[in-house]
Amino acid sequence: MSKPVSRREFLNLIAATSGTAAVLGITSALGMIPSSASASVPDLLRLSNQSRKVVILGGGISGLTVAYELGKAGYDCTILEASHRCGGRIFTVRAGTLIDEIGNPQYCDFDDEPHMYFNAGAARIPSTHTNVLHYCKELGVDLELFINENKMAWIQDDNIMGGKPIRNGEFTTNVRGFMAELMAKAMTDVELDQPFTDDEAGLVLNMIRAFGDLGPDNRFTGSSRAGYASGNYVTHTVQKDIIDVRNLLRAQAARQVLSDNEGETGPMLMQPTGGMDRIPAGFVRQLEDKIKYRARVTSLNLRDDGVTVEYDQDGQRLSIDADYCFNCIPSHFMNGITNNLPADYTQAMKYIRRGVAYKAAFQAKERFWEKQGIYGGISWTNQPIRQIWYPPHGIHKAKGVVLAAYDYGNGMPFTRMTQGERIEAHLAQGEKVHADYRQQCEKGITIAWHRMNNMLGCSARWNVQTPEEQAIFDKLQASVNGRHWFIGDQISKHTAWMESAIQSAHVALADLDQRVRAEAANA
């Protein structure tokens, strides 16, 4: 039997659960800053007759941004990319794609059709990411809408409803009904800190009722928002029973689906038509002859007047001299690269922790989710796969690709499995959400970013909150001798986003430009 909580007990509880605020803080950092700023592309001084050579370490989106912008301004750029492709963690998997996970390489054998792809890394562009959008426009990358939340998608949690999936809309409607009842009760409390006039209280009450779809007595007695048990547009409809919030509280997804515009779910989301790799491809079209693939950097020698970079390419040790160096190599690889960066700089670099992430996808023989009225969006589960994503594109086509697992820090259970075991686990877990999942899914692919060749990690993970952290950030964001800039989402306050990587490139470019302009003024 439930035991009432006294006021004092409750206040103790508040103190005891304050730890969750920290958890929220971290999750929030996975989201995005709803910036009102427009694109930050620096207005670079165009070089006239003199030539400046630039070497760019890594063909991730920050490196591509630097090469593209400096190329337009007349600089002579070379990108050294360790792998066989640019884009880094912008990676679209389709028929024939190699997933170069060390110890578990796979070739994707999805059907070869334009809509049959999987964005294994970056997958969403929020409408607040003005710089990503700026380059999409400039490079002719077509965009289409993407959605996270879908009231028709499922919430499946072994701790609620006996493990039976429940529609997101039914879940949220019942929780909101409960919340609205709570609020209406609180409004009757004359101890409100901000007492309202009659008129204002009436407005609040209307708002609360609308929020929770309460009845005139301020009780939640069910709502059509949860869907109907039976009936349609031309017959009598029967309302679904209400669900006691007690039965929903324990769902892990509760926070996710109620937090509204926290994180990625706030602004509109978009994706490039045909795959996220259309973005690096747009840059590469402009840079084709400036990129050296399979070029692994082995040493970095900074001098006052320039930089020399040695690299291995196809069995040869080669070298390149340049005036400037922009470096988006994942920080944890710099240990293995001979360099003469200052000691405090390499020390700062070591502060950056590298995150893990795991994704998987299936080809679906039929778009089984559409038969359940699900068009795009995410189903949530408390199982290790966490999420199932349905494609927002290719509506009503014969087949589609579903994201089958997305784990970004849950102990990474799948990483310890063979490929066969991973697939079996995803099928078994997916079956709890969709009964026919196993029959519908085939050709599974998996990707553990912390085991990917030339990557060995997902995005950097660090928060810049303390003065010490700010000092580290400032150190790494600044150039070394005006010759070397560290770039990438790793040098941002909001790692893991393309927008951050691009903004870090813009900061470095603006710094270079300022120096070049100063030289020009002094010349």
Next chain:
Amino acid sequence: MSKPVSRREFLNLIAATSGTAAVLGITSALGMIPSSASASVPDLLRLSNQSRKVVILGGGISGLTVAYELGKAGYDCTILEASHRCGGRIFTVRAGTLIDEIGNPQYCDFDDEPHMYFNAGAARIPSTHTNVLHYCKELGVDLELFINENKMAWIQDDNIMGGKPIRNGEFTTNVRGFMAELMAKAMTDVELDQPFTDDEAGLVLNMIRAFGDLGPDNRFTGSSRAGYASGNYVTHTVQKDIIDVRNLLRAQAARQVLSDNEGETGPMLMQPTGGMDRIPAGFVRQLEDKIKYRARVTSLNLRDDGVTVEYDQDGQRLSIDADYCFNCIPSHFMNGITNNLPADYTQAMKYIRRGVAYKAAFQAKERFWEKQGIYGGISWTNQPIRQIWYPPHGIHKAKGVVLAAYDYGNGMPFTRMTQGERIEAHLAQGEKVHADYRQQCEKGITIAWHRMNNMLGCSARWNVQTPEEQAIFDKLQASVNGRHWFIGDQISKHTAWMESAIQSAHVALADLDQRVRAEAANA
């Protein structure tokens, strides 16, 4: 100064404002039933050698559905459509389209490009509308996502913020913060009807905090969800000030943006790529030679063994005999058509009230909303235009078409204006939301459905709630003598939606089929 509300006063207030529940009920009826039912297409007995003639009055989507399904089953169908096009209130306006508003005919002169269109009638397909989706799939109508709510869109209300527009996300974040504080207060009240265990109370509290982004002391002190005052991904960010809920309460849009999945905003929405008229066009492709355009019905004569319909077409009085008649003529036109329908039937027909609706659109010289980070969705205003819609398609193209007004029962102020006055009013009101609106907008078109030729009204408006209303509904849904069926969204419990019109057609088809099967069994 605000005056605290006592508990008794508050309870009185609840009683006094109970009228709002009725208002909510009506609004909810404008939404949709989140049905879990799959498509209701009846499995019609295919006619073998005998021929049956069917005359269908009106080429709206219910009439098209009947002709399409009966055609597949071997019936000989003829559609009599009064206007020059099928689709009725499914109407897409693009370069060259005639808007046949009586007294205000217009030809649209938008740029002639695939994305430059305006859905002047039906504009959204919820993912719960399984029958619409069924036909889109069967008829090869490509779909793409559509969105209503966009946290980046504006809320502009002369009663709040001094009339200055505020981002939807900033508005909702502040209101949710206030709401969450209210809830947290209520949780400290030991008089809760459903006392919780410590564990449960902790879960509720976490949920409330996540909902409102409260601090550890359960106070709302602002949230990054509202956007930042300054800063970006690589610099220090400054949080926006919180807004006292008092300043937001009076916004008309408050209910709209907080009611979550009420009405159309719940399930995923879609639109056909290229315009909503792709749906009637899909039917028409299958029915081309069966449709008579500009054919206005003048009389309907029902007999025990069939039906004779007279109609005028291009100056000629013509006549057609058929075994069955399906009728989707707007009910308020039946007065002017000579008929021998039973007296109680015509009496029932008169109960259906006809709604009004007004929409307008502009061609935008530039996609000015995208420069503000708005990609699709709706801005809300308390001015008579009510809404501004931004197209979810054609992202980053040079131009786009915005919905400039959408009034479905606000006194219809625009109807009393000349075309020039309408346009000027829309520009003046739009300027309050977008300062450069007047400079950006051109080639305005307007459409008052209650003045459109062959329409003189928007969707039927009636609620089937009382036993009397149910009796009227049953009467109109039933056939007359097994020879005549009244169809369309007007014969549904959820008017104004394509889904309702199709379901009404399916009900009528199933009734016919049952009769035909019975005859076949007795033959």
